[in-house]
Amino acid sequence: MKDMVEGYTTPDGRQIGGVLMELKNITLRFGGVVAIKDISFDIREGEIRAIIGPNGAGKSSMLNVISGFYVPTEGEVWFHGQKRPAMRPYQVARLGIARTFQNIALFDGMSVLDNIMTGRLTLMKSGLLSQAMWWGSAAAEENEHREKVEKIIDFLEIQNIRKTPVGRLPYGLKKRVELARALAAEPKILLLDEPMAGMNVEEKEDMCRFILDVNDEFGTTTVLIEHDMGVVMDLSDRVVVMDYGRKIGDGPPDEVRNNQDVIDAYLGVAHD
Numbered sequence: 001m002k003d004m005v006e007g008y009t010t011p012d013g014r015q016i017g018g019v020l021m022e023l024k025n026i027t028l029r030f031g032g033v034v035a036i037k038d039i040s041f042d043i044r045e046g047e048i049r050a051i052i053g054p055n056g057a058g059k060s061s062m063l064n065v066i067s068g069f070y071v072p073t074e075g076e077v078w079f080h081g082q083k084r085p086a087m088r089p090y091q092v093a094r095l096g097i098a099r100t101f102q103n104i105a106l107f108d109g110m111s112v113l114d115n116i117m118t119g120r121l122t123l124m125k126s127g128l129l130s131q132a133m134w135w136g137s138a139a140a141e142e143n144e145h146r147e148k149v150e151k152i153i154d155f156l157e158i159q160n161i162r163k164t165p166v167g168r169l170p171y172g173l174k175k176r177v178e179l180a181r182a183l184a185a186e187p188k189i190l191l192l193d194e195p196m197a198g199m200n201v202e203e204k205e206d207m208c209r210f211i212l213d214v215n216d217e218f219g220t221t222t223v224l225i226e227h228d229m230g231v232v233m234d235l236s237d238r239v240v241v242m243d244y245g246r247k248i249g250d251g252p253p254d255e256v257r258n259n260q261d262v263i264d265a266y267l268g269v270a271h272d
């Protein structure tokens with residue numbers, strides 16, 4: 001049963017905690033285009049939260065508001081019980097929000113290991129110069145970062161490609177490396193923008209398993225956009241449904257699946 005203050009227990013017995021982030025009456029305009037219209041929802045500690053909707057519904061825009069890439073025209077973002085001021089994306093990243101991208105954004109010429117290490121940049125204390133010179137505390141710090149990264153590499157079962165340049169990897173593995181890099185930042189909230197896009201069935205199954213295992217092992221709160229309905233319904237604890245910038249549904253997968261507005265939106269039924 002859901003307890004809106006303390007959290008709730010999922011049907012598979014996982015304990016979901018209190019509210020970690022709250023989006024309050026978010027509106028986002030691009031000139032005359034209203035990408036998001038007065039949407040509110042929350043994200044709870046340990047939850048896998050999906051945002052779905054037809055093309056152009058405003059899902060990526062919403063993810064960009066959460067990641068700080070877009071500042072909403074109206075409305076507020078609350079994180080850890082405090083209103084988040086307008087920030088640059090790197091400042092939001094330092095708060096513990098990491099993401100993957102719809103189109104893979106890795107450094108093709110760099111090894112898997114080095115790509116994942118870039119995920120730790122926001123956590124590094126010593127400057128680039130002392131790191132480059134391998135000076136004192138920088139050396140100790142780098143060892144610590146390496147250990148964390150190796151743990152993630154083991155966890156995501158990519159040991160055998162750790163030295164391979166990313167450009168040589170098949171698509172499904174590149175997506176896994178992106179997940180690894182985002183995890184390297186030890187995020188409080190992990191944002192996944194279409195993590196299964198372009199994957200075959202086997203790759204999708206692997207990615208689903210890893211997302212669930214990450215949630216299990218690290219307790220990471222995850223927000224994902226995904227078009228594959230089977231995946232969304234299997235993975236998520238709660239789903240926000242957007243259509244033409246508005247929220248038309250919000251709840252557990254079964255509830256959302258039976259919501260007539262949601263069914264109409266996906267069937268393309270006209271609305272006012």
Ligand SMILES: Nc1ncnc2c1ncn2[C@@H]1O[C@H](COP(=O)(O)OP(=O)(O)OP(=O)(O)O)[C@@H](O)[C@H]1O
Nearest residue numbers: 030033034035053054055056057058059060061062
């Ligand atoms: N930078 C931008 N400038 C102008 N309009 C934009 C911008 N980004 C998004 N939009 C518009 O905002 C609306 C929502 O777009 P958004 O990309 O958020 O939808 P989406 O649900 O993620 O779509 P898709 O599933 O196709 O990726 C669309 O009408 C889009 O054209």
